[in-house]
Amino acid sequence: MKISEFPEDLRPHLIPEPTGRLVYRCLECGREYGIDELLYTCPNCRGLFLLVDLHEDRLKEQPGSFWRRLFDYRKLLNVPALKGIFLYYELIAPVIPLTHIVYLGEGHTPQVAANADLAGTVGRAFAFKNDGQNPSASFKDRGMAPALSYLNFLASQPGAGKILAICASTGDTSAAAALYSSYLGDKIASAVLLPHGKVTPQQLAQPLGAGARVLEIPGVFDDCMKVVEALADGYQVALLNSKNSWRIRGQESYAYEVAQWFDYETAGKAVVVPIGNAGNITAVMQGFLRFHDLGLIDTLPRIVGVQSRHANPVFRYYAEPDRGRRVFVPVAVTPSVAQAAMIGNPVSMPRVIRLADEYTRRAGEAAVAVVEVSEQEIMDAMLLANRHGHIACTQGGESLAGLMAAVRAAIIDRDEYAVLDATAHHLKFVGFQQMYFDDAFPPEFEVTPKPEYQNRPQLITPKTDKPEEKTGDLAGQIARLLGLTPRPR
């Protein structure tokens, strides 16, 4: 829609200006640092940062109703920079000029309701929010959009030189980082560090195809993370892991979209997310808290985090009911089909603890819960969902298994509506489906296929050598197999 056709009072606000003043604030010692340097942990105490806008209070000069209208009307605007997660520009990175925003089609993913049959089986009405429908097929694009837009802006400053962006990954971060870096061509080079043999062939193909330097090391994600941290400490590199607080800002858009989808009526809603490095749950909680701060929503939806029993440090932490006695202990992970969340020492844990405290302070103790599920439950839930029209990956299956566990534990009220994060596209993790169909899981996964979920192609060969009879023969065999009734002649 043309600017001249929008309501007059909104017109001056539709195309935003960079009027924010962002700083990195250390979660531990509270020190603040300018954003013109490539910093990821506090030089003073090594604490984690959150990006804060020192001018955020200017946003409170407008009521929630103003922001709701602005974000709703902005959807009608055909300005590419504002078509993705930067629709919420004022809340994401109001320091980046629109000319430097990289938009590859991320965000505004569909929320697909479970049909009556599936909802009946699960015992609650719910929907998957399909973040696998982002450009690199996972939610990681939400965070890479601002992280790379900001690097693009930095690279445009006089004397900036070429920037090398690096990340460790369980697969999807590197796919997203490589995709967004490649869009920026010569300005940014990207290198990704992967645990050898612990990402799917599809995830490996993505950064290779985007032209990134792909480096593999033995071990698991936690080992890669240590190496990348040593690199970021000792060298001039841009770190694209979830320590990068620009990514968290971008990932907040998931919460904004959920609220907007419900016309900002978030009472009686729950959001279910799988937890790996805990960047996503951090961003989702922070997103709802900031919408609440600005009066866009009145009620904070319930947050349910899900972990596999094979990688469950966050679940273990919250399993201790007495918050004074909770201690965080990293775990050694064992193989999990939710491989993108197979992390024993999540870097964002300090952020989670802080935000969950704030969340429960405002919305009550029951507003944040973490459940654990078995590998078997994850696989069965994924297949159950996808047999009802969804495109959930194993982590999406983990979300559904988590909802079922939360229903059993009476964490979700009878009339509560759940939104499940389907964090990646089914096709990225089809290898696990194939292992299920072939009953080929190594014993440590502890997955036994249910025959009713197994499926395999059936080869039909012609029973005749005569070329002119082959089609008729095959059609006849298939008709018999499918029990088709002949048309009356």
Ligand SMILES: *Cc1c(COP(=O)(O)O)cnc(C)c1O
């Ligand atoms: C990264 C990822 C997760 C885990 O998210 P965290 O932010 O690390 O907790 C879950 N699912 C998929 C598909 C992912 O790529």
Ligand SMILES: [Zn+2]
């Ligand atoms: Zn500090």
